[in-house]
Amino acid sequence: MSDILGNAVGFTTRPDMDALITAAGPFALDGLLTTQDNCPMLVINGDRDVHVPIADTTVFNRRPNTQVELIPGGSHCALNKLDQIMPMMIKWIANALHP
Incomplete structure (x- = not known):
């Protein structure tokens, strides 16, 4: 990187x-x-990402309006787990657009 x-x-x-x-x-x-006035966020990463330390993902756990997903066995951006994260992303976007 x-x-x-x-x-x-x-x-x-x-x-x-x-x-x-x-x-x-x-x-x-x-x-x-x-600050505590962030927009809603979905933070997804794999727990086996070789580029981004886990702490750089979990730091968002304490943010308001934020959902953090650390995917077991997931690579960078958990792209090797796309079958798991796509439904999660679609649901999050739908809920964010129509709360």
Whole structure:
């Protein structure tokens, strides 16, 4: 993922971690987690995601209007469990549109 982020922020060669952290600083969303006026969210990820730590998914558990689903055996975005997450997403969207 560091190569993807490095490319996205303009590096033309592989950056070291310090350079990457500095370049990514303006994209930090930490401030958004301090407010309690978020829109409804459905957060889904797999518990076997090799790119996103579990804590980066479960941090949303304490948010209002938020449903967090950590899918057992799921990969990045739980895409290998699409048969499980599609019905969940459709139900969530339907409920969000027609509460």
